[in-house]
Amino acid sequence: MPPRPIHEPRRADCPWCGAPRLRTRLRAPDLRHGRPGTFTVDECRECAHVFQNPRLTPEGLALYREDGPVAADEGSAVRRRHHRDAARAVLRRCPEPESWLDVGTGDGAFPRAAKELFPYTSFDGTDPTPRVVRARRAERVEEAHVGHLTAPELTARLRARYDVVSVLGHLERTPDPRAELRAALTALRPGGHLLLELPDPASAFAAVLGKWWHPHGQPHHLQLMPLANIRAELEEQGCTVLTADRRSAHVPRDLARAVSLATGRSLPRPLARSLTATAGTADRTLSPFLCRTRFANSYRVVARKGEA
Structure with a gap:
């Protein structure tokens, strides 16, 4: 049997809004690990959605998957302070949540920091890699779910279980970020709070640093979504956007x-x-x-x- 392709067919339209007006934003190799391949990142001229094109197939994603030790800066004092700041944004709106799901939690660095502000909250985590199991063993999360939240069995099991769902630095790595958002909302109870944090493709650093800008990181980052697109999607799903902030979300790296x-x-x-x-x-x-x-x-x- 011939090997399965690692790339899907190249798209002629935007996966977010469907517009056919695309431009090539950059081409880049795997700068971090030096594995073979050159990847193209396109931008929609209509909605400014940025995406890998052609996109990796599930086989390609598995080939390039990162499931090793946590990146060095995630354990740093700077990163931990940033996680506490993100948790504090929820504290002002929901001071005593009983249950919290962290989507794409990795080794549980965010729940670990958030527990300093929410000591009585039960934190669970999902991640596409077995890193979340290590997070449970380290007692950073109570329940560990390996896989994408969009998996039907996981979506059904976690439906309306949580007061807070956080999705930090994860949507850009997913093949279908809109589906991930909807699954996150499904896991929330009515009136619950969703915390999102994403790299901003409109940042001037993107133009200045080009392929060397970390959020462009190929081949792992599949999508970069402008704030306006995320806001519109949340409002379409019946959510009220309480805060949308760039200043406190900036990570100095x-x-x-x-x-x-x-x-x-x-x-x-x-x-x-x-x-x-x-x-x-x-x-x-x-x-x-x-x-x-x-x-x-x-x-x-x-x-x-x-x-x-």
Whole structure:
């Protein structure tokens, strides 16, 4: 039997709005691991949705899947503070949730930080990889579900179970982000709160750094969604958008990630680490100013599901 293709056919229209007006945003190899292949990222001229085109098939996604140790910066003090800030955005709206589902939780870094603000909340997690099982063993989540929330059996099992559902840095890795959003809302009880955090494809860093901008990360990032598209989808699903914020969602890592990708495989390791550390210092120094400008690299949304 011949091997199955790792790419779907190339699309001539936008997977979000269906418009046929596309432009090529960039072409990039696998900069992080150096595995073979060059990937094209297109942008819709109508709705500004950004997507991998042609997209990887399930076999291709499995081939390039990352399920190893958590990335170094996720355990850093900066990342942990960012997670607490994201949890605090819910605290102002829902101070005492009984149950919380973190979608795409990985090793459970977000629940670990959120528990500092919500010590009496029960956190569960889903993830496409077995990392979520490690999160349960580390007692960062109580229930661990391996797979996508869109799987029919998982959607049915978790229907209306949670006061809060968080989806942080996950939608950009999914083949169908709109379906993931709807599954997240299905897991919420009426009146429950949805917390989203996504890279902003309108960030000026995207144009300045190009293929070296971490959220462009090929082949793992399949979609980048503008805030306007997410807001419209949530409102169409009967949600009320309570906050939509770029300033506090900004993560100061753009320069360090770009330098790491550019030097990690071409320079001696000590020199690459030194340059990356210097870039990281610049990220943190400039962050209070950049987060107020078009260089803000992410946005955070808190929405409330309708009661009906």
